[in-house]
Each structure stands twice: as C-alpha cells, then as structure tokens.
Amino acid sequence: MDAIDERKYLRLNRFPTIWCPGCGIGIVLGAIIRAVARLGLDKDEVAMVSGIGCSSRMVGYVDFNTIHATHGRALAFATGLKLARPEMRVIVVMGDGDALAIGGNHFIQAARRNIDLTAIVINNSIYGMTGGQYAPTTPRGATATTAPYGNLEPPFDIPALAASAGAPFVARSTVYHAIELDRFIERGLRKKGFSVIEVLSDCPVFYGALNEMGSAVDMLRWYRDNTISVREAGKGEGKLVRGVLVDRDLPEYTEGYQRLVESLRGKGEG
Amino acid sequence: MKGRYEVCLAGEGGQGLALAGLVLAEAVVYGGKNVVTTQSVGAGQRGGISQTSIIISDGEIDYPKVLAADLFLALTQNAFDRYRSDVARDGLIIVDSSCVEAKEAEGLDIIPIPLREITLKALGEATATNLLALGVITELTRAVSRTAIRDAVKRNLPPKSLGLNKKALEKGFEVGRAIRAERRAKPV
Amino acid sequence: MKARVSGGAALMQGNEAVAAGALAAGLGFFANYPITPANEISRVLSRELPLRGGVFIQMEDEIASIAAVIGASLGGLKAATATSGPGFSLMQENIGYASATEIPCVIVDVQRGGPSTGMPTRPSQGDVMQARWGAHGDHPIIVLYPSSVSETYELTIRAFNLSERYRTPVILLMDEVVAHMRERVMLPLPEVEVVPRSKPKVPPEMYFPYEDGDNDVPPLASFGEGYRYNITGLFHDRLGFPTLRPDEINPWLKRLFGKIETNLEDIVWCEQELIEDAEVVLVAYGATARSARHAMKLARDRGEAVGMIKPLTLWPFPHIESIAERARRIIVVEMNRGQILGEVERLVHGKAEVLGVNRMDGEMVTPLEILHALEI
Structure with missing residues (x-):
C-alpha cells in the first residue's frame, strides 16, 4: 500500500494541539485519518462532529467539515446533519464522559435508531479537561480528584451497552494497538449504520498520575498486557477483550427515511 | 361588542364537545360570519371539565373567550356549576337533564332536555349525544343554518361513525324544533 | 395542509x-x-x-x-x-x-x-x-x-x-x-416573501464564515459543498477557530450584536392603534392584546381616550418611549408577573405612570379587568 500523507487531512496551521504530552488522543486522530485515506474519501464529503472535552478538540485539527458542538450532544447534532446530508460520512468523536454521562441517552437512542454515524468513544476513564473527576467509565476503586477515597461506582461496559441498544457494529481497541485501531475505524466507516468504536486511551496527567500507573509509556504497556484479542478470549482471565465484537446487518435509519419519502412520491401535498 | 354572540359548551372530557364546537364554528364560517373557538381542558384526554367557547360575530372578534354566554350547554353537573355564572342575563341555558340537576335559578332561562336518554332511545347508544345537542342548539339559536351544520358534520366526522352522527344531528333538529314551538306557545 | x-x-x-x-x-x-x-x-x-x-x-x-x-x-x-x-x-x-x-x-x-x-x-x-x-x-x-x-x-x-x-x-x-x-x-393564505439563505460567492480558500467588516451578516456555506470550515461554541476567529485574543473577539462581538442593533427598522414590528390622542395607552401582546383591544373599544365607546401598542417583535423590544410624551398613563397587560412591564418602565423612565394588569393563574386577563384598571 502507498504511504499515507496524513498532513493532507490536517489543518496544520492549527497545530500544536492542546493535548498534554503522552496523551493518547493524537493516536486516535492518526487512526481516523488513515482510515479515511484508505477509503479514499473526499474531504468535502466527510464531517466530524464532537462534543466537549479533550478529545472533542480533535475537530479543530482535521480538514473536514467540522462541528465542535455542546457537551454530550454531538450525536444529536450529527443526526440532524446526517439527515440533511445523507451522502456525507459523519464521524462523531466523543470522550467517555461526553458520550456516556451527559450524552448517555443520545448514545443509546442513536444506537437504537441505527443511524449511519461512526461513533468513536475515546475512553480514558476520567474527565481530563476539568481536572480528573471520576466518570461513568472509571473502574470501581480507582482514584479520581472527586473520588479521593476510591470510586464507589462500577463502570459502563461500552460495547455491551452499544450492542444491547441495537448498534450493528461494535468494536474495542486501545491506543497501544494502533494498527488494529486503523482497521476497526475503517470497518466502522464502511458499515452502513451506527458503528461504535471504543478506544481505550491514556490520560497520564490525571488518571495515570492519580492511580500511580507511571508514565504514558507505562500506560500503553498496561493496555498491551491487560487486554486480549477476541480471537483469544478465554485465554486471559480478567483481561479486557478487544476486537470487532458485533457486526450484523440491521435496517438503517436514513435509508429507511429515504424509502419512505420515495414511497410517498406522487401522493401530493396533502 | 355589537353583533357578538357567545356560545359556551361544557361537559366532561371525552364527550365530544370540542368536536361539536369545531363543527359549529366551521358552519359559521360557511355562513360567512366571523368566528373564534377556544377550548379549556384539563390534563387528561378523558374526564375533568371540558369547555369550548364559540364566539360568533359580524365584525372583528378581539377577546376570544366567553364574557357572558348567550347560549350555554351543560352536559354534566360539574360543568353546569362551574360555568352557570358566565351566562348573560338574557342567555339561554340547555342542560342535559339526564345528568344535570338544574335548580330553577331566578332570572335564568333553563331548558332541561334529557339529551343522553333521547340519544340512547333513538340510536341505541349515547356516544352521539354531542351531535344531538348540536342539532338542538342549531334550532334554538339559529346562528347557523341546518345546511351549514350538515356540511360541517360531513367534513369533520370520520366516515365510520358518520351515519350514526347524522342521525343524531337530525334527531337533535327535531327535538329543538319541538322545543321552539312549545316555547312560542307559552305565554311570556 | x-x-x-x-x-x-x-x-x-x-x-x-x-x-x-x-x-x-x-x-x-x-x-x-x-x-x-x-x-x-x-x-x-x-x-x-x-x-x-x-x-x-x-x-x-x-x-x-x-x-x-x-x-x-x-x-x-x-x-x-x-x-x-x-x-x-x-x-x-x-x-x-x-x-x-x-x-x-x-x-x-x-x-x-x-x-x-x-x-x-x-x-x-x-x-x-x-x-x-x-x-x-x-x-x-x-x-x-x-x-x-x-x-x-x-x-x-x-x-x-x-x-x-x-x-x-x-x-x-x-x-x-x-x-x-x-x-x-x-384562503389562499397571503403570499409572503420568502428569504433564501445567502451562500458564499467566493472560492473556498477565500471564505470566512465569520468575516468582520461592512458585511454584517456573512453568508453561510452548507456542509458538503466544498467549503470546509469549523463551527465551535467557543469564542472564535473569522475562520471559526477558538480564540482568546481580545483583538479578534471584540470585532466579532461588535458584529454579532451590530447585525441586529443596526437593523431594527427591518426587524422590529409594532402596531399602534388610536394613540394620537390617547391619555392612556395599553401595551399588550399575544392573546392578551385581544383582551386589551376589546377593552380599548369599550373605553372609546364610553368616550375615554384610550389607545394601544401591540409589539409583534417582542425582542428587541420596540422603542415605545415616545408615547410617554403624550400619554399620562401606560398600562401593560400580561399573563405573567410583569415581565414586559419592567421593560416599559425602563424605557418610559418616569415620564408617565406605568401600571400592570397581570394574571398568572392560567386564565386570560379579561377586558373587564383592564377597564377596571382604567378607572383607578
């Protein structure tokens, strides 16, 4: 395969990014760009919509049609855009708190509706931008600035949530597994329907520091050692499973809507 | 306001008074007059007091609700008790005497008619009491023509129940005519 | 329909x-x-x-x-x-x-x-x-x-x-x-002019979705039509990217408010009736304006010099202060605790007496209640 020139898809004059040294979000940005490039998508036909948080700043750096929306609402903004422009590829980038706490209802409703959006949930298990508060993805017992005695709540299993809400494509990877991540995002973009890709990503400054996980490199190693491919699931007890966890064909919403409009054509203006 | 005629229909949610009001208002439009209709309902789709006002005028209608009703129809006791004070001094009150006990109040012109019973007897069921009442009102107010009301009924009632409702309406005309004749005969 | x-x-x-x-x-x-x-x-x-x-x-x-x-x-x-x-x-x-x-x-x-x-x-x-x-x-x-x-x-x-x-x-x-x-x-309902969205006429590389300057309302490109730009709720520069620079924020704010404030003549619609000789002016909007107009007609029938103002554009609120130079009293009729009353008081600035007739019990203000306020 020809080498991909990622710079072609970036707004280089907006760099450097606001992300902290060692943050995993940049790896996800690279993976998205490579997936878009491999699919040969025209930049004009790609939209990226995000909410609020560290990961949501990604939209500023990519040379697509971009919306930095309000906290938790990226999927709802994207739903309107997709219905207005069904021909566009709409990528929605969200953090874990953004997608699952404040935006949790939009997340499950978009999955249920099965609208053709590619939702990338960058899960660093904490609210980074606001200073390390616990999130609905923080493991039980982990420390956060607002859980100084350890988190009492259990975390969401994002793929299980997406699958049970009706998403036809669900995958999980990590920023350590960058090549695998490229492929999952590419498959998600190819999928007609609501695809969810959860990306475990390191926040060395808050989650790592508060939980004594060492440097960014140590955190990446943690992802290497504590996750296992779905193909080998069962071999690694207690490890998080990576892979394409759901891939099924279900009726997609914008196509269903267009079929409805077609079927009404000629019925006149009531 | 000059030329202003106010109708207040009150009963319980689900009795179809909003629909009766809509039919009456539409008939007024056919007749070329100005009309405004508003409703006052509770939260539920059924039960609770439901009131519809229809303001008819030759000219502009500003205040859209009843100030002093020229005609008041009450299908339930609650509705009668709630709105009886909103009737004009020379206003006409029709109560469904199957359900409402209207004590003869001084200065009030009350016509008790067992609307529900008549409907039940004539049609074998009482769901079209609203249309029967509308027939009665048409005859007693003469604010609209029978033809205009028939037209409006045809446009607004679902085909499935149109036959039944038309019958109820015609029966209402008949009852209304009889009452008018009776009232003319009565010494004033 | x-x-x-x-x-x-x-x-x-x-x-x-x-x-x-x-x-x-x-x-x-x-x-x-x-x-x-x-x-x-x-x-x-x-x-x-x-x-x-x-x-x-x-x-x-x-x-x-x-x-x-x-x-x-x-x-x-x-x-x-x-x-x-x-x-x-x-x-x-x-x-x-x-x-x-x-x-x-x-x-x-x-x-x-x-x-x-x-x-x-x-x-x-x-x-x-x-x-x-x-x-x-x-x-x-x-x-x-x-x-x-x-x-x-x-x-x-x-x-x-x-x-x-x-x-x-x-x-x-x-x-x-x-x-x-x-x-x-x-019917048919009146023909009303319909304003289409203004689209950019410049090539994409010259497009500024938040252009400053004489053009107070820059055209808005639709997504997917070759103009790739950024939208953010953060304060932004001419291109739509986040900024914290006062020299970029101030021109934007000036334009953001200016596009409304310099076009009030086009935006604000306010009807006045019988105010030339009115000693008392009613101010009312929505359903309440109907009560007020009813009351005004009854009052005129009684020979009282009552007029009314009905703002159809509620915000920006019309500049109605000039009526205070003629009218002795202004009565603001509302189904709330006096939300526009305060605005009218601010505009009239003590040049006329300003009163409110208010209800917030789920019933309309009646013409009678307004007539009663006229008698105070």
Whole structure:
C-alpha cells in the first residue's frame, strides 16, 4: 500500500494541539485519518462532529467539515446533519464522559435508531479537561480528584451497552494497538449504520498520575498486557477483550427515511 | 361588542364537545360570519371539565373567550356549576337533564332536555349525544343554518361513525324544533 | 395542509398555522419531542414533510431536538423545532450555541403556565424573559409573538426570513390561547416573501464564515459543498477557530450584536392603534392584546381616550418611549408577573405612570379587568 500523507487531512496551521504530552488522543486522530485515506474519501464529503472535552478538540485539527458542538450532544447534532446530508460520512468523536454521562441517552437512542454515524468513544476513564473527576467509565476503586477515597461506582461496559441498544457494529481497541485501531475505524466507516468504536486511551496527567500507573509509556504497556484479542478470549482471565465484537446487518435509519419519502412520491401535498 | 354572540359548551372530557364546537364554528364560517373557538381542558384526554367557547360575530372578534354566554350547554353537573355564572342575563341555558340537576335559578332561562336518554332511545347508544345537542342548539339559536351544520358534520366526522352522527344531528333538529314551538306557545 | 375551505374562508388553528407558515417558508427539517400545548405542530409536520421530501424526526428529548435542528441547518436545510416551557428550558444551551455560532433556526415555544410542570393546558406568557435571556451569556436573539391565527402564519414565515437574513435563532413565542384557537382565515393564505439563505460567492480558500467588516451578516456555506470550515461554541476567529485574543473577539462581538442593533427598522414590528390622542395607552401582546383591544373599544365607546401598542417583535423590544410624551398613563397587560412591564418602565423612565394588569393563574386577563384598571 502507498504511504499515507496524513498532513493532507490536517489543518496544520492549527497545530500544536492542546493535548498534554503522552496523551493518547493524537493516536486516535492518526487512526481516523488513515482510515479515511484508505477509503479514499473526499474531504468535502466527510464531517466530524464532537462534543466537549479533550478529545472533542480533535475537530479543530482535521480538514473536514467540522462541528465542535455542546457537551454530550454531538450525536444529536450529527443526526440532524446526517439527515440533511445523507451522502456525507459523519464521524462523531466523543470522550467517555461526553458520550456516556451527559450524552448517555443520545448514545443509546442513536444506537437504537441505527443511524449511519461512526461513533468513536475515546475512553480514558476520567474527565481530563476539568481536572480528573471520576466518570461513568472509571473502574470501581480507582482514584479520581472527586473520588479521593476510591470510586464507589462500577463502570459502563461500552460495547455491551452499544450492542444491547441495537448498534450493528461494535468494536474495542486501545491506543497501544494502533494498527488494529486503523482497521476497526475503517470497518466502522464502511458499515452502513451506527458503528461504535471504543478506544481505550491514556490520560497520564490525571488518571495515570492519580492511580500511580507511571508514565504514558507505562500506560500503553498496561493496555498491551491487560487486554486480549477476541480471537483469544478465554485465554486471559480478567483481561479486557478487544476486537470487532458485533457486526450484523440491521435496517438503517436514513435509508429507511429515504424509502419512505420515495414511497410517498406522487401522493401530493396533502 | 355589537353583533357578538357567545356560545359556551361544557361537559366532561371525552364527550365530544370540542368536536361539536369545531363543527359549529366551521358552519359559521360557511355562513360567512366571523368566528373564534377556544377550548379549556384539563390534563387528561378523558374526564375533568371540558369547555369550548364559540364566539360568533359580524365584525372583528378581539377577546376570544366567553364574557357572558348567550347560549350555554351543560352536559354534566360539574360543568353546569362551574360555568352557570358566565351566562348573560338574557342567555339561554340547555342542560342535559339526564345528568344535570338544574335548580330553577331566578332570572335564568333553563331548558332541561334529557339529551343522553333521547340519544340512547333513538340510536341505541349515547356516544352521539354531542351531535344531538348540536342539532338542538342549531334550532334554538339559529346562528347557523341546518345546511351549514350538515356540511360541517360531513367534513369533520370520520366516515365510520358518520351515519350514526347524522342521525343524531337530525334527531337533535327535531327535538329543538319541538322545543321552539312549545316555547312560542307559552305565554311570556 | 388540511384546510377547511369554503368560498375563500376557512377555519384554522394557531398551531396548524405555524405548520402552514413553516412549510410556506421552505421548512426542510423539523425535530421535536412531544409536549402540550405544542403537539398539533408536529402532528401536521410529521404528515406533510415526508410528502414534500423534507425530514421529520422525533428525537429523544428537547436538547436533542434543537441539536439536530442546528446540525440540519448546517447541512443547508431550513430547520425548526417546537416545544413548551419545560422543553424550552432544556433547549437554552443550544439556543445560545446557535446564537454564538450564527446558525439560522426557528424555535417555537407555545407557553404554558409555569414554573416547573406548571399548567400544561393553560395559557401563560411567563417565558417572555426566558426567550430573551434563557441562554447564558450576553447574546442577540429575535423573538416574535402573534396574537391571531393569521398573524401566526405570517410571523412564522417572518421568523424563518429573519433567521436566514441575520443568521440567528429566532423564537416564535406563542400562548396556548392563540395556539389552540381556531379562527376564520381567508384562503389562499397571503403570499409572503420568502428569504433564501445567502451562500458564499467566493472560492473556498477565500471564505470566512465569520468575516468582520461592512458585511454584517456573512453568508453561510452548507456542509458538503466544498467549503470546509469549523463551527465551535467557543469564542472564535473569522475562520471559526477558538480564540482568546481580545483583538479578534471584540470585532466579532461588535458584529454579532451590530447585525441586529443596526437593523431594527427591518426587524422590529409594532402596531399602534388610536394613540394620537390617547391619555392612556395599553401595551399588550399575544392573546392578551385581544383582551386589551376589546377593552380599548369599550373605553372609546364610553368616550375615554384610550389607545394601544401591540409589539409583534417582542425582542428587541420596540422603542415605545415616545408615547410617554403624550400619554399620562401606560398600562401593560400580561399573563405573567410583569415581565414586559419592567421593560416599559425602563424605557418610559418616569415620564408617565406605568401600571400592570397581570394574571398568572392560567386564565386570560379579561377586558373587564383592564377597564377596571382604567378607572383607578
């Protein structure tokens, strides 16, 4: 395969990014760009919509049609855009708190509706931008600035949530597994329907520091050692499973809507 | 306001008074007059007091609700008790005497008619009491023509129940005519 | 539209007139969440929009509804939503977003008694200040308020027009009386000019979605048409990227407010009646204006010099201070605790006596109550 020139898809004059040294979000940005490039998508036909948080700043750096929306609402903004422009590829980038706490209802409703959006949930298990508060993805017992005695709540299993809400494509990877991540995002973009890709990503400054996980490199190693491919699931007890966890064909919403409009054509203006 | 005629229909949610009001208002439009209709309902789709006002005028209608009703129809006791004070001094009150006990109040012109019973007897069921009442009102107010009301009924009632409702309406005309004749005969 | 036609005259409901007006204005996208007393609007549009190739979608809540509306507007469609007080409260953050990012959209708020769940089926004018200041931070907004079914039709079209012309959210504020009232209208409904969205004429590399300068309202490119740009709720520069630089923020703010404030003549619509010789002037809007007009006519019949002012554009509020130079007394009639009363007092600045006639119990102010206030 020809080498991909990622710079072609970036707004280089907006760099450097606001992300902290060692943050995993940049790896996800690279993976998205490579997936878009491999699919040969025209930049004009790609939209990226995000909410609020560290990961949501990604939209500023990519040379697509971009919306930095309000906290938790990226999927709802994207739903309107997709219905207005069904021909566009709409990528929605969200953090874990953004997608699952404040935006949790939009997340499950978009999955249920099965609208053709590619939702990338960058899960660093904490609210980074606001200073390390616990999130609905923080493991039980982990420390956060607002859980100084350890988190009492259990975390969401994002793929299980997406699958049970009706998403036809669900995958999980990590920023350590960058090549695998490229492929999952590419498959998600190819999928007609609501695809969810959860990306475990390191926040060395808050989650790592508060939980004594060492440097960014140590955190990446943690992802290497504590996750296992779905193909080998069962071999690694207690490890998080990576892979394409759901891939099924279900009726997609914008196509269903267009079929409805077609079927009404000629019925006149009531 | 000059030329202003106010109708207040009150009963319980689900009795179809909003629909009766809509039919009456539409008939007024056919007749070329100005009309405004508003409703006052509770939260539920059924039960609770439901009131519809229809303001008819030759000219502009500003205040859209009843100030002093020229005609008041009450299908339930609650509705009668709630709105009886909103009737004009020379206003006409029709109560469904199957359900409402209207004590003869001084200065009030009350016509008790067992609307529900008549409907039940004539049609074998009482769901079209609203249309029967509308027939009665048409005859007693003469604010609209029978033809205009028939037209409006045809446009607004679902085909499935149109036959039944038309019958109820015609029966209402008949009852209304009889009452008018009776009232003319009565010494004033 | 299911028009109830007969010889040019028809009976139409206020909420149906919103739907008819929106369609006449070129509505392409409507998202909403069910709420009383606004439901008839979505009932009509869910039937009519798919027939016209437009999009109707019922979202999971009001926040999602307004968010989807903004997304669709960026996709190039004229977009709207409709709600009532509780849903309107939920929408505020994104209304502020649309104001700051200058994305055209129309929000219909059919008010109910409030606060809280309030009285879902009863009228109120309690959202007047929320419509102006509901979103956080200083922001421009346009609020229109009809008092009859035909006005509702006309103002709905106007709401879309102003929204497109000034790249701003426009709120069509209504009360339950007008929304549920059925009134005689003449068909066909009047032809009203429809303003299309202004699109950039420059090549993409020369496009600034937030251009400063003489052109107060830069054209808005639709997504997917070759103009790749960024939209953010953060304070942004000419290109739409976040900035904290005062030298970029100040020109933007100047333009953001200036596009409304320098075009008041086009935006503000206010009707005056019999005020030339009026000693007492009634100020009222929406259904309450009908009570006021009724009272005014009764008072004139009694020989009293009463006139009235009806703002159809509620925000920006019309400059009515000149009437204070003639009138002795101004009476503001509202179904709230005096939300416009305060605005009138501010404008009149002690030059005339200003009184309020107010109700917030779910009943209209009656003409009699206004006449009573005239006698004080």
